[in-house]
Amino acid sequence: MRYPLIEGVPDALVIHCADPRFQTAFRQFVREGLGVRMPMVLALPGVTSHFGMQAMLPKNWYALKVSIQTMTSRHDVARVILINHDDCKGYAKIAGHLGGLSKIGVAQKKHLHGLAEFVRKEFLPNAQFELYQAHIVGSEVEFEKIL
Ligand SMILES: [Zn+2]
Numbered sequence: 001m002r003y004p005l006i007e008g009v010p011d012a013l014v015i016h017c018a019d020p021r022f023q024t025a026f027r028q029f030v031r032e033g034l035g036v037r038m039p040m041v042l043a044l045p046g047v048t049s050h051f052g053m054q055a056m057l058p059k060n061w062y063a064l065k066v067s068i069q070t071m072t073s074r075h076d077v078a079r080v081i082l083i084n085h086d087d088c089k090g091y092a093k094i095a096g097h098l099g100g101l102s103k104i105g106v107a108q109k110k111h112l113h114g115l116a117e118f119v120r121k122e123f124l125p126n127a128q129f130e131l132y133q134a135h136i137v138g139s140e141v142e143f144e145k146i147l
Contacts, residue, residue, distance in 0.1 A: 006038060010075045013068070013124070014039040015115070016083035017047045017090060022134055025141035026083060033143065034081060034130070040071050046090020048082065048111035051118065053094055072123040080127045082116055083143070084108040085134035108133065112146055 014036065016026050023043070030036045044050075044064065054061035091104045098107045116129045131146040 008038050010038045010040045010077055012036045012039050012079035012081055013042070013071060013075075013077050013119075013127075014081045014083070015042045015047060015068070016081075017085055017088055018043040018045045019085065019088065019090075022085050022141060025134065029083075029132075029134075029141075029143050030081060036079070036081070039081075040075060040077065042067055042071065046088060046093070048084055048108065048115045049088075049090050049094055051115040052107060052111035053097065056097065068119060068123060072119075076126075077124065078127055079130065080116065080119055080124060081130045081132070082112055083132045083134055084112055085141075086136045109146060 012030070012034075014026075014030055016022070026043075030039050042064075046060075050057065050060040050064045088104070088108070091098075091108060092101065095101045095104055098104060112131045112133075116131060120127065120129060133144045133146055135142045135144055
């Protein structure tokens with residue numbers, strides 16, 4: 001069995017959580033919903049929480065930063081897509097630092113904007129940034145654009 005090797009130039013940097021429940025939805029949304037042909041995907045648990053917790057968990061933040069730097073130095077993509085999601089276990093783990101479970105939504109939004117601003121300043125000043133929150137609706141996933 002062989003699988004396709006896709007040659008070409010990536011058209012977006014996509015950063016989202018590694019939660020296995022959301023991977024199919026993320027992939028479909030990025031391809032079909034946003035029209036990205038060749039995404040550079042960075043998926044890791046809690047994703048934007050590493051930006052928000054950089055003072056307390058500097059190693060996680062460093063690892064995320066270096067990965068973004070490596071990817072963006074190879075490809076100066078025009079689009080950056082950042083996605084958080086409901087019921088994130090990575091965020092649940094740090095809820096104590098955010099003021100409780102009820103504060104997670106606000107923190108996710110804040111970190112989404114913060115990480116976007118950081119990537120824009122440090123690595124991709126000319127890119128277009130698109131921020132989303134993936135909501136669980138019954139047994140499906142719906143994406144809300146975050147402004
Ligand atoms: Zn998550």
